[in-house]
Amino acid sequence: MTQTQLAPTAVSLVKKEDSYLDHILAHAKRNNPESIIKETHKFAIERYWLMNVGPEKSPLVEQVLLEKRPKVAIEIGCYLGYSAIRFAAYIRDTLGIQDVKYYSFEISEYHANIARKVIDFAGLSHIITVITGPFNESLERLLSNHNLLSKVDFVFIDHHKELYKQDLQLLEKSGLFHTVCNLFRTLFYMPFSEFPRLLCPNRLALYPGHNHCGG
Numbered sequence: 001m002t003q004t005q006l007a008p009t010a011v012s013l014v015k016k017e018d019s020y021l022d023h024i025l026a027h028a029k030r031n032n033p034e035s036i037i038k039e040t041h042k043f044a045i046e047r048y049w050l051m052n053v054g055p056e057k058s059p060l061v062e063q064v065l066l067e068k069r070p071k072v073a074i075e076i077g078c079y080l081g082y083s084a085i086r087f088a089a090y091i092r093d094t095l096g097i098q099d100v101k102y103y104s105f106e107i108s109e110y111h112a113n114i115a116r117k118v119i120d121f122a123g124l125s126h127i128i129t130v131i132t133g134p135f136n137e138s139l140e141r142l143l144s145n146h147n148l149l150s151k152v153d154f155v156f157i158d159h160h161k162e163l164y165k166q167d168l169q170l171l172e173k174s175g176l177f178h179t180v181c182n183l184f185r186t187l188f189y190m191p192f193s194e195f196p197r198l199l200c201p202n203r204l205a206l207y208p209g210h211n212h213c214g215g
């Protein structure tokens with residue numbers, strides 16, 4: 001077999017997430033979250049689709065961030081760090097909240113390792129902490145390693161749709177929430193009408209986000 005015949009197989013073994021990291025390190029500017037976000041969009045259009053919140057939906061979240069100005073935020077579902085970088089940089093740079101802390105949960109060690117590298121490249125490692133493991137098991141670690149009881153004032157949920165309800169209930173029981181917590185609902189597949197029953201309505205301001213299910 002010639003080298004030319006071997007080449008396509010070799011290329012297909014490279015995972016798109018690794019190509020993404022290479023792309024960012026080669027084309028984005030270090031310590032410049034905006035340039036990383038821009039290069040992520042470019043990569044997703046020109047190379048491979050990525051399952052991040054993306055340029056259309058992110059402004060909906062940023063609208064809520066602008067209104068609520070959170071100091072401590074939690075995200076379930078980090079993937080390669082797009083939303084963590086975008087929202088943490090928005091809170092720090094656009095809202096001017098320098099001491100913001102952003103905790104992002106990611107079940108896949110592979111995704112989390114890439115996310116940490118991109119976050120480090122963005123110069124945001126002191127703001128964003130990526131916690132590896134399934135959220136229901138990692139929450140305990142967050143509670144014991146960080147003094148966050150009653151301090152979390154923003155939650156962005158973007159992981160596995162079937163786990164939203166269970167993990168929301170866990171979060172509520174954890175005592176992490178500030179008096180009024182702003183939960184951004186990216187729950188496209190869950191009727192909005194379930195939420196008042198699920199979470200204490202006077203403690204949580206719920207944002208319907210982009211409501212695909214018409215609930």
Ligand SMILES: C[S@@+](CC[C@H](N)C(=O)[O-])C[C@H]1O[C@@H](n2cnc3c(N)ncnc32)[C@H](O)[C@@H]1O
Pocket residue numbers: 051052053054076077078079080081082083084105106107108111133134135136158159160163
């Ligand atoms: C849609 S992607 C997140 C995209 C990310 N929020 C962004 O916009 O850049 C969903 C991620 O959630 C992770 N995930 C799925 N189930 C999880 C769980 N139980 N705990 C933590 N992360 C989970 C997946 O591995 C995947 O990386």
